Amino acid sequence: MPSSRQLNALLAMPAPLRLLLLGAPSRIRPVQTFLSSACLRHYASSKYPNIAAFTLPEFRTAEMSEIPPEELFKTSFIPSAPDNPLEDELTALFTKNPPTFQYAESDFYKLKKNTRVPEVCVVGRSNVGKSSFVNALANRHNNVLAYVSSKAGKTRAITTYGFGPPPLPKDIAAQAAEYKGKEDIPTHAFFLVDMPGYGHASLKEWGRNITLYLTKRAGVKGAIVLIDAEVGPKPTDLQLLDLLCGAEKRTAIVLTKADKVKGGLNGLRETCTKLWDAILEIEKRHDTNWPWEKEIFVTAVGARDYQVVSSTVTTGRLAVARLAGLVNDNRPKVEKNKKWTGNIISFDDLQYAPSKETPLNSQRTQDTFTLSQSAADARRDETLQDIDSSFAGLEHASITAHQGRHRTRPRALGSQRPRTVVRSHARAFHSSASLRDQNQQPKSQPPNVQEVRDILDNFIKELKFVNTTGNYARDARRKQDLRPAPPRRHNAIEEDRSSRARQLQARFPKQADRILAVRDKRVERTARNARAREEQMHERKTDPSEESVDVDETGEPLMPNAFDEAFVTSPGLKENEILKKSAMKRKRLREALKSVDADEPADSQPSEESVDVDGSDAPLISNAFNEAFVTSPGLKENKKQKKKAGKKKKGKAAKAEPEPLDDFEAKFLSARR
Numbered sequence: 001m002p003s004s005r006q007l008n009a010l011l012a013m014p015a016p017l018r019l020l021l022l023g024a025p026s027r028i029r030p031v032q033t034f035l036s037s038a039c040l041r042h043y044a045s046s047k048y049p050n051i052a053a054f055t056l057p058e059f060r061t062a063e064m065s066e067i068p069p070e071e072l073f074k075t076s077f078i079p080s081a082p083d084n085p086l087e088d089e090l091t092a093l094f095t096k097n098p099p100t101f102q103y104a105e106s107d108f109y110k111l112k113k114n115t116r117v118p119e120v121c122v123v124g125r126s127n128v129g130k131s132s133f134v135n136a137l138a139n140r141h142n143n144v145l146a147y148v149s150s151k152a153g154k155t156r157a158i159t160t161y162g163f164g165p166p167p168l169p170k171d172i173a174a175q176a177a178e179y180k181g182k183e184d185i186p187t188h189a190f191f192l193v194d195m196p197g198y199g200h201a202s203l204k205e206w207g208r209n210i211t212l213y214l215t216k217r218a219g220v221k222g223a224i225v226l227i228d229a230e231v232g233p234k235p236t237d238l239q240l241l242d243l244l245c246g247a248e249k250r251t252a253i254v255l256t257k258a259d260k261v262k263g264g265l266n267g268l269r270e271t272c273t274k275l276w277d278a279i280l281e282i283e284k285r286h287d288t289n290w291p292w293e294k295e296i297f298v299t300a301v302g303a304r305d306y307q308v309v310s311s312t313v314t315t316g317r318l319a320v321a322r323l324a325g326l327v328n329d330n331r332p333k334v335e336k337n338k339k340w341t342g343n344i345i346s347f348d349d350l351q352y353a354p355s356k357e358t359p360l361n362s363q364r365t366q367d368t369f370t371l372s373q374s375a376a377d378a379r380r381d382e383t384l385q386d387i388d389s390s391f392a393g394l395e396h397a398s399i400t401a402h403q404g405r406h407r408t409r410p411r412a413l414g415s416q417r418p419r420t421v422v423r424s425h426a427r428a429f430h431s432s433a434s435l436r437d438q439n440q441q442p443k444s445q446p447p448n449v450q451e452v453r454d455i456l457d458n459f460i461k462e463l464k465f466v467n468t469t470g471n472y473a474r475d476a477r478r479k480q481d482l483r484p485a486p487p488r489r490h491n492a493i494e495e496d497r498s499s500r501a502r503q504l505q506a507r508f509p510k511q512a513d514r515i516l517a518v519r520d521k522r523v524e525r526t527a528r529n530a531r532a533r534e535e536q537m538h539e540r541k542t543d544p545s546e547e548s549v550d551v552d553e554t555g556e557p558l559m560p561n562a563f564d565e566a567f568v569t570s571p572g573l574k575e576n577e578i579l580k581k582s583a584m585k586r587k588r589l590r591e592a593l594k595s596v597d598a599d600e601p602a603d604s605q606p607s608e609e610s611v612d613v614d615g616s617d618a619p620l621i622s623n624a625f626n627e628a629f630v631t632s633p634g635l636k637e638n639k640k641q642k643k644k645a646g647k648k649k650k651g652k653a654a655k656a657e658p659e660p661l662d663d664f665e666a667k668f669l670s671a672r673r
């Protein structure tokens, strides 16, 4: 006789399915009473009847120790893909914003700091299927996200992948000040961390890293423990569960490779019973409120058959989403409200924590999406308001994002516009909005792509730091292209003269020929001068060694002295020599005249003391400065200089004997007298 609950389940089904249920094959009879219609259909047609996820709704309200393990499966049901109400939302959550590799680190102490994005880690023995699990969740089968191998020990580092939509720009902007460049601006809702495996082909330090990660890392919100369904729980698995129980870390236990279990559903049951027993033992031993999921999730996400993978992947996603806090878990809790200890942050403190006011609507509780209905509506309205008000929030977010470590993303090949974090937020908004509520249309239209681009372009123009080296180079190239062509070279003077001539011709038409002749003459003269200048310039540029050897009138090379050396490259050496000689001549005349004016005999020589002569034979002017300089005591240099000057003076005075006057000079002087 079926119970009232079974009858309810039967009545809820369409009539043909009820018949199918009543006449279902014996092998599914033990669980048939709780199979829903879609699930049953899937189950009956499946080649793999042992793929299932076991939940224990009654046990959630009862004390674990009171329930005998053999009772577990009487109340099991299969929330496989077609039956799961959250399937679409979970798929969107995990795949809409493409999951990306974040970082890999083999040393726990070198891990990037993360206190804001929830981390869920996947742990298990080596080769149990951890990396396959990550790939399946991301819906990546061909284009692999995590490396998978049939050999144990493939994953050797703590490898982090980002999943889910990024936080809203507004939220990022609100928190940006707190990051202060210490943590990356989040690009995803949560991180899934693929750990190296323990057991076969693993290293000691991997074990140490796993232990440290599970007990000390602040961002870890839960652990997915993968256990091979084919071989069952091993002592190392139980050690790990022991550790998690002691640390009171939220845990979901997932059986993998369910498609390989021998003995079908019965074989799977045996494994589950064994596992459950072991967990009860661990719980008794620790006497803690270990928040494990009180469910065993069964998957075969690494199977070759895609149908099998897709039918169990939602189960895995549900487990991860619950631990990350993205799914409201409305189940009544068996655990007492015990406070979290150590570095572990309370789950309720999380940004994505489920709301506390969610009503418990039935005994058979359901998971609901965190961002469902009213919460999603309110949040979307808020965001739309933000975006409608000319992207104020978005720009602010992008500024703060730029000031952080993610300044710009690499540009797409051939793209002229730098891809910024801003754009990813804009895209994320659309994806998350549609993810939250696919049936409801947004109340106001989100801006189209062109609008977003225009706003971003204007915005980027104002950001100086976006002008990276590459952009500078590009700008320079653009400027070069836009630069007007240099004007044709023309002789401005000639042009000037021609225009002047035209003016004159207009004024004096009769004189036109003359005007033209004058113009031609002047143009010719200008050209000649220009040629001369050019030749001069050319001479300057030619090798100076050719000019350094100058010859006197007799053809003998002049001995280069210091003066010549300095002068050698300047043009007009000979002219300068002539000028120099004439200057000397004039000087001599002046001196002679002075002596004549003073009524001194013309042949009298200037006394050594009275006329001081420097190197250039110019008389030294004794001024106050010189006096002070010369007589200042204690200056060795001065004394030396003085001595030198004295010597020079004598030498020069001896040298400076005036040359005898030539005929012209003698005549001139006699005439003056």
Ligand SMILES: Nc1nc2c(ncn2[C@@H]2O[C@H](COP(=O)(O)OP(=O)(O)OP(=O)(O)O)[C@@H](O)[C@H]2O)c(=O)[nH]1
Pocket: 124, 125, 126, 127, 128, 129, 130, 131, 132, 133, 147, 148, 149, 150, 151, 152, 153, 154, 155, 156, 195, 196, 197, 198, 256, 257, 258, 259, 260, 299, 300, 301, 302, 303, 304
């Ligand atoms: N049939 C079947 N094979 C699976 C399943 N999951 C994983 N595998 C296979 O198991 C092997 C190991 O998978 P991985 O994902 O690399 O395992 P892992 O736990 O990451 O291994 P390590 O990185 O070495 O720790 C691969 O050959 C997978 O194809 C499953 O559900 N069914």
Ligand SMILES: [Mg+2]
Pocket: 130, 131, 132, 147, 148, 154, 155, 194
């Ligand atoms: Mg791996």
